[in-house]
Amino acid sequence: MTTRGNVIGVDIGTTSTKAVIFGERGKVIASHAVDYPIIKPHPDWAEQDPDLIFSAVVESISIAIQNANILPHDILALGFSTAMHSLIAVDQSGQPLTRSIIWADNRSVKQADRLLKDMNGLEVYKRTGTPIHPMSPLPKLLWMKEEAPELFQRAYKFISIKEYVQYQLYSTYIVDHSIASATGLLRLDTLDWDEEVLQLVGISRDHLSDPVPTTHILIGMKQEFANKMGVSPDTPFVVGASDGVLANVGVGAISPGEAAITIGTSGAVRTISPVQKTDEKGRTFCYALTDNHWVIGGPTNNGGILLRWLRDEFGSPEREVARKLGIDPYELLTQYAEKVPAGSEGLIFLPFLSGERAPYWNANARGTFFGLSLHHKREHFIRSVMEGVCMSVYAVALAIRDLTGPIQEIRVSGGFAKSPFWRQMLSDMTGKELLVPESHEASALGAAAVALYAIGEIDSLERIKDWIEIKHHHVPNKENTSVYLELFYMYERLYNCLKDEFDAIAAFQRKL
Structure with a gap:
């Protein structure tokens, strides 16, 4: 597959926005990322400055274009x-x-619990495809209505960060079906706002943007921002989709039976279905991509952020040694973990430092080391944390398998994919061969693919596979898989045994 010019995929993520310019056959011509912080003014709160993110969008595109040395007509x-x-x-x-x-904000725990237990939450999930959890806008809106009623009444619109960016550029309120289907407010069968849910929240459709397909094109960007970016005001701006569903496209996990596993700051497992599917137990999400592509999956709260936690809070010696050796501290942590056999000699880690989403959807879940004894050393803790992340991902994969059938192929992306050791661990955990695409820019590449599809440069999203080269593959070690299977069932039993205690400790922590 070839194209007539360059396409820019812009990925507005949790910790940074990255603009990636792709040329022929998906070759990365240039890229630039701009970071921004997460603001935590209170326990359980997680916020960001929308104007800072908008500036990051403009700056990342501008500098990527400068680095590529291309003109607007290119x-x-x-x-x-x-x-x-x-x-x-x-x-x-x-x-x-x-x-x-x-998504990481948990202030609406009480509203989410009430939705699920007293307000027909499971049926709302089945209509909307969004599990009932504080991550989603539905319980957040209920929190705002109850805890900040004056603010709630003053609001003209309730929008996402993508809608905010689009409004700044085009002065129009639209939202793509993918982002909208992750709000808990959109009916999957009609791809329109769910009137019953809106009444439940106490808002009207006028408080929300107009839903549009992910291939919707905006033209006529404000000249000021077009000049800053280095694009023409009439360059097609394709609204695209959410990062999760686009990561599947970007790694080529598009057909049934193909799964994408992403572990970055958080993690997710996703597969694409030609039809909508929701889970009777409410464990998985169903989000829109196109009319015949529905992404079934589940996110985890705790991915690479746990290694960062280890590095920052307990890794001072490793940081100092790594500085002297001129290597990344994460590389040193991984080298320590490699000294320990699979299973960390019976040290199990429940990796719920930020609560948990799929498959448990429990904001009160907390991190737990189990099986600790005197023979466990620093390296055991490091490996058990990495294994805990893999176990949480595997739990999601099993829930998806129950809904969509066996997973035949796994493609991986995210920061963890840079670590051969961690990739092999995940292959051993799942008992499946892992394929690692050449590019780590899965969501940006997926956004670029949808843009090309929208403007008619490609006739189907499946054509993106022509761009994707597999750089590595991992075959599971059967002995390690056997060890992990035994420990995984223990991991699940531990979670179920501790559910009530998680509620108790979370209530205690919120009083502090």
């Missing part, structure tokens, strides 16, 4: 990928009344 289109579940209240002039409340 750009076919821009496609956008965005993290899900953000919520911003804005006034009538489009000014934010709140920061962007992101």
